[in-house]
Amino acid sequence: MQMTIGIGTQLGQTGVGDIRTVPEVTPPTGVTEILSDGWRAIYPDIAGEIADPIAVERQGFDGSGAQVMHMETITISARVRAPYPNHATLTDGDVALSDYVFAADTVAGATNTSTRAYPKPIAMWLNHDREHATGPTHRLRLAVAHAFARQGRSVAAVQFIASDGVTSVAQTVSAMTKISFDASGLHVPHFATDMDLSLLTQGAVLTIDAVIYPWVGEAFTISLHADPYPSPNLTTLRLLNDRSGAYGTAFAYVDPTAGDDGAGVVSANPATAAALPFASIAAASTEIRAFNSTTYGRVNDAGGGVIRLVEGVHSFSPFKSQGSSVDVPLIVEAADPATRETTVLTDGGSSKFNAIPTLLKIRNLTLRKTGASVVFLDSAASSASSLFVAENCIWDANNTNYYGAWVYRVGRFFQRNCSIGAGGDPQQGNFFSTEATMVTAIGCERCAGSITYQAAGCSDLPEFTWRDATTARPEMTGIFLGWNKFSNGTTTNPIISVSAPIGPRGLAFVGNVVESWGTSSNAAIRLNADSDANPAENIVVQHNTVVGERVNLLYLDGAVNVAKSAHVKFNLFERLNMKSDVFASQSGNTGNWPVRYKVGWSFNAMLNGSNNATDYGPASWLGEIGSTGEVTGLQPDFVADQSHQGTNTGNGDYAPNAGTAVPVIPLGAAAYSFDLMGNSIGTAAYIGAIATPA
16 A cells, blocks of 8 residues: 655655655554643553554645645654652653644544644744835745744745735745845845736735745634734735836935025935935925825825935934825935945934834934934834834944933834944834834844844844733734844843743744853843743744853743743754753643653754753753754864853854764755855755854
8 A cells, every 4th residue: 555745744855746655654553542732642562662653644735835635754752751759750651752743633543632733834024014116026025934844945835915905916935045134144044926016906005915835734824813914023014016106206305504495396306306405304204295295196195205315414303294104104215325324314412202204214324323311213103003114224322322212112113234333232122111112123233122023134133032012012922033143242131031921823943043152141042941930832943053051941940830842953052951840849840841852853962961961861951852863962163162162252153164073954854945144055954053164
């Protein structure tokens, strides 16, 4: 007898769309039942030889987005012990599985009573909301993570959808691409398409949606399964379809020295507007609104207008009402992008409360702090309905002291390809309980902000903390942190700190370097650990390098027992700690046993074991067993280890040298096609964040 195997099966590797047949795996003779938690099975004849493997049929998708059934093999990894204080005793018939069995799976020769749902994809847009499409196509980009990534793709396919409310167009993509950023020097692998807008209504504000098709599991539609619009978490986007250019763009120039607010001119021709500049941004905004009303029929709407600042230093008076927008933001930019470093927008030394429009985009400017404790950018946002975009900007503290409300209440705060100036980091994000600042940072140098919901491709990030919701900020859900470099030499906090309930929307931490050095002594990563009593599921940790300090992962060291689990693959960890019932002397603390039994784990390396042991067992913080391909006591031979374990100076190079002992990723198993340095993750690629030698 033979059975059909779809792409992505662990029984063999196939190309996109390739279906082949292989001999059927012999059903197990020992396992009779998969237990409700999905990671344990009943094996009555445990005293005999353990049968291996278990054949599991589960649903998923192929590269076209078509649903297929996959045959996967799951091994029995260990007998399960009894809880504290009987932890030296093995149970009579319970065994741990190498991976989860889900409720919808069929297991050959055994009853499946698992109640575990398939893990959901975790994603973030690399586009900002309210973009202005000015041609027949528009590039859409979506970064995705999933527990069952394989073959260099996090999921089998992504379908992008654009709708004007009457007509919808859809394009399905199965190959991953990458984008690089000058500010950070890093790359982000993702799915992308040039969406055809030709069949959609000119001038309409489109809804941009996506359906994510995982290799294993159920389809995830953003409009149905993510946040309602608008949100700093994953949600649909809005896109202005100006494919013919008929929407119209009004230009105004501002020269605070030679400009004249009484004689300035707005024009659809940039050269005409440049000849007669305004003296202030507020006056230019006022006249753009008037021009839009007269020329394009858009009353009281500065949206789509472009204010260009001539080279020099600009301070501004409040222009919130003058710059109010409906469909897309008003744009303020350098007249010449080449003069970004010398075209400066400052706070002028005084606070500007409720001063900027609720939809505003600033690009190709230096944003410089001059006052000690002043508010610079503030729209008085009280929810995610407001949007502030900074693109290709330089943030410069001008050697002044940090003030958390310099960028205050701006709503959703999207940064792309921004960097830090010679005067230092103004730390423009803040975490006041009263403000609405919700940061997404993409390709930036350091300047992600303190209220970061998503970050991809950013360098020199000092830390990330999962923040609580407030009346102005929704809870963080489905957080995506991918292909970043975190480095901190002074913090007394963990560099990555998460302590919150993590539900089905999950948390993706993929492709990152985390470096602890200097006087920093806390954990490099503390993820629902250290007396944390929050449940956690659908945590995806793939292709990371964490050096200098420990990873404290999914503890149950208090008096509360909750379920905690994670999918962890292809990581280099300095040390890994996972505390549970034996540490806590609490017999009920078994909810994180899937972590300790490494269910859904493979091919990780712990350079120095755990903080209390380098081997495995009930009392070891390293866990009960090692997973498939797991290595401890490894000397990685990095190009430049400047963490606590190296020179302790920071900013190291964690590419492995040629000939390193770092394990390689099994052929076809990589979660992504590229790493954060843009290297191809191909044959003989290394585990960790950097796949190939320097």
